Amino acid sequence: xxxxxxxxxxxxxxxxxxxxxxxxxxxxxxxxxxxxxxxxxxxxxxxxxxxxxxxxxxxxxxxxxxxxxxxxxxxxxxxxxxxxxxxxxxxxxxxxxxxxxxxxxxxxxxxxxx
Amino acid sequence: xxxxxxxxxxxxxxxxxxxxxxxxxxxxxxxxxxxxxxxxxxxxxxxxxxxxxxxxxxxxxxxxxxxxxxxxxxxxxxxxxxxxxxxxxxxxxxxxxxxxxxxxxxxxxx
Numbered sequence: 001x002x003x004x005x006x007x008x009x010x011x012x013x014x015x016x017x018x019x020x021x022x023x024x025x026x027x028x029x030x031x032x033x034x035x036x037x038x039x040x041x042x043x044x045x046x047x048x049x050x051x052x053x054x055x056x057x058x059x060x061x062x063x064x065x066x067x068x069x070x071x072x073x074x075x076x077x078x079x080x081x082x083x084x085x086x087x088x089x090x091x092x093x094x095x096x097x098x099x100x101x102x103x104x105x106x107x108x109x110x111x112x113x114x
Numbered sequence: 115x116x117x118x119x120x121x122x123x124x125x126x127x128x129x130x131x132x133x134x135x136x137x138x139x140x141x142x143x144x145x146x147x148x149x150x151x152x153x154x155x156x157x158x159x160x161x162x163x164x165x166x167x168x169x170x171x172x173x174x175x176x177x178x179x180x181x182x183x184x185x186x187x188x189x190x191x192x193x194x195x196x197x198x199x200x201x202x203x204x205x206x207x208x209x210x211x212x213x214x215x216x217x218x219x220x221x222x223x224x
Contacts, residue, residue: 002157021192033211040209043201043214056211097210100146105157 003027004106006091012112018079021109025072025093031055032074033094033103034066038087049074050097081113118202123219126196132189134218136202139183147178148212149187151198158201158214162185192222199207 003026013019025032034046036059045058057067060066063081068074078085088107094101119137119140126132138147152159162169162176170175173198189196199219 002159031210035212035214042216043152045211045213048211056209058174058211066209091146092157092212100139100163100205101210102148102160102163104160107157108155110155 002083002106004091004093004104006089006106006110009107010110010112012114013081013083014114015083017081017113018077019077019111021076021089021091021111023074023075023076023091023093023106025091026031026104029093029095029104030072031094031097031101032068032072033092034060034074034076034103035088035090035092036087037108038084039086043090046076051060052104053109055097083113084112086111118215120200120215120218121203123221124214126189126220126222127190128194128222128224129191132187132192132196132222133202133221134187134189134202134220135189136187137183137184138202138204141182141204142206143182147176147182147185148203148205149174150203150212150214151196152200152201152217153195153198159198161200165211192220194222194224196220197222 005024046060048056092103092105148163150158199217
């Protein structure tokens with residue numbers, strides 16, 4: 001158990017819908033990262049927040065957005081969902097935001113878009 | 115970004131040492147080598163990381179060559195639960211994110 005929690009574990013929805021994935025980082029961690037893992041793309045970094053502020057952006061679509069709240073939990077919002085958005089979404093957290101900080105991953109949310 | 119090259123798959127007998135190689139010939143002097151593993155659709159699990167010196171923790175050992183162009187992750191006594199995809203990652207200077215490649219699928223058999 002990494003200490004990172006994600007809800008829900010599974011999500012099934014239809015194309016065009018909007019969903020919200022939630023992540024609670026490890027106690028004391030200020031930085032949160034979101035990753036997407038699909039069969040054809042592998043594990044890809046989406047976005048990072050540090051203490052409430054966006055720190056880095058990866059291959060995140062404009063239909064996706066995220067935020068980190070004052071209590072440091074984070075939410076990833078996915079809208080106008082397409083079949084290709086079906087994937088595992090992982091959240092990770094680290095103490096700070098530096099390149100030597102170890103990231104610890106949550107168990108993931110499996111999103112299925114029908 | 116420094117690229118990594120790993121064999122797509124490896125086999126190991128239970129109880130034996132598993133030695134997973136990684137080539138990172140374009141690594142820069144201040145880039146760290148990280149190893150993670152992912153057990154079937156679970157969240158990636160941190161294993162170990164290093165810069166220049168060999169490192170050991172309760173899970174594994176990391177051997178980095180003197181020129182830093184390659185490294186080897188060693189699981190000293192592999193168990194069936196070590197069956198997973200192992201990712202070798204070089205962390206670019208100035209970036210805190212992780213770039214995952216395809217990794218090595220390690221199959222530990224009885």
